[in-house]
Amino acid sequence: MIESSEFCKVLIEQTGQAFFAYNSGTSQFVYLSPGFQSIFGIQEETLDFAALLAVVHPEDQAYVSGKLTTFELANNTNSIEFRISIAGQPEQWVCFHFFLWEKNLGERLVVGRVEEVTAAKQYNDYIKKFTSKKNSILNILSHDLAAPLGMIQSLSELLAEHLGNEADEEALHILSVIEQNSKHGIRLLQEFVNQEFLESSLTEVITRRVNLAERIREAMEEYQKAHNNLMHVKVDFISASPEIYAQLDDLKFLQVINNLISNAMKFTPDGGTIAISLQEEAGEKVLVKVADTGVGIPEKYHATLFDKFTTARRPGLKGEPSIGLGMSVIKTIVEWHQGEIWFESTEGKGTVFYIRLPKG
Numbered sequence: 001m002i003e004s005s006e007f008c009k010v011l012i013e014q015t016g017q018a019f020f021a022y023n024s025g026t027s028q029f030v031y032l033s034p035g036f037q038s039i040f041g042i043q044e045e046t047l048d049f050a051a052l053l054a055v056v057h058p059e060d061q062a063y064v065s066g067k068l069t070t071f072e073l074a075n076n077t078n079s080i081e082f083r084i085s086i087a088g089q090p091e092q093w094v095c096f097h098f099f100l101w102e103k104n105l106g107e108r109l110v111v112g113r114v115e116e117v118t119a120a121k122q123y124n125d126y127i128k129k130f131t132s133k134k135n136s137i138l139n140i141l142s143h144d145l146a147a148p149l150g151m152i153q154s155l156s157e158l159l160a161e162h163l164g165n166e167a168d169e170e171a172l173h174i175l176s177v178i179e180q181n182s183k184h185g186i187r188l189l190q191e192f193v194n195q196e197f198l199e200s201s202l203t204e205v206i207t208r209r210v211n212l213a214e215r216i217r218e219a220m221e222e223y224q225k226a227h228n229n230l231m232h233v234k235v236d237f238i239s240a241s242p243e244i245y246a247q248l249d250d251l252k253f254l255q256v257i258n259n260l261i262s263n264a265m266k267f268t269p270d271g272g273t274i275a276i277s278l279q280e281e282a283g284e285k286v287l288v289k290v291a292d293t294g295v296g297i298p299e300k301y302h303a304t305l306f307d308k309f310t311t312a313r314r315p316g317l318k319g320e321p322s323i324g325l326g327m328s329v330i331k332t333i334v335e336w337h338q339g340e341i342w343f344e345s346t347e348g349k350g351t352v353f354y355i356r357l358p359k360g
Contacts, residue, residue, distance in 0.1 A: 020112060020114065024110055028046060035114075056083070057083035063245070080096050081094070081208055082094065093118045098110050210246060210250045211244070211245055212244050216239070216257060216278060233269075235274045240277075255333070259326050261274060264290060272292065275291045280359060286358070287354065287356050288355040289353070296347040296348055296351055306331040
């Protein structure tokens, strides 16, 4: 009769899937399926950790080593993504799915499978890049279109007040139509942008290891390309390193950044500056700052700014409306990423929002 272990091995090898078993005590891969060997370009069925680590991209080696050699895991499945570099082949991305299996006598094995995800990752990056572009355009357009509509509304109100009883009924009716349509246009713009933001926030959070420096830089470039002559404030991005990784749902997190920038634009006078910065911190953390030179947030609103339907809502400098929901959703999305958000603000001197996330 065929033993169960032999049967499982034959089954695994016939499927072509990339499976492995790693002994964390001896730092040895005690089993590598043919599919695994093919992805990593090796011939051996067993291998020590250092030999496998040599195939990992140099910039990802510390990350992989930390994940696969330090375990405080239950029986839940974990996943990590990283790059591998094989001589004569283009750079590839792989995803490890693994769990900790404690056998008899205290032996600990990390068991799992590997997927080659380069094509899927490139496709997802492409889709997310253009989704981020759409979101940045929506946020800027809501600002650029809402501002003149708000001005039209204000002028129509002032003109009606100035004319007073001297205006005939038809003129007052026309001014009323202008005012109401301006209000309606502003409300539609804001509701559309808010709905886009809220619908995305209600979908499942799917995190992955992301070069946050690259993703924010791409988003900032889209701002500049789409609105090179329309932006009345300067938007800068500074990263302490070209590669700073975090474990996050980059589409949702970039909506957080877009929303913070959009809010900053509402309260920053023409000619002002919005600066986004990114840096690594001690304790495996990443810090993002969004700072503006705007009018600041009044002290009376500080305690309730992140509340749902907060009383801190107020129109922008050019009449842009706010429903007071955005900051509550932003805080929720940051917390979904095991992060924290806070701010510092002084009236007349601007505002700085801080977001701290776990490093990827």
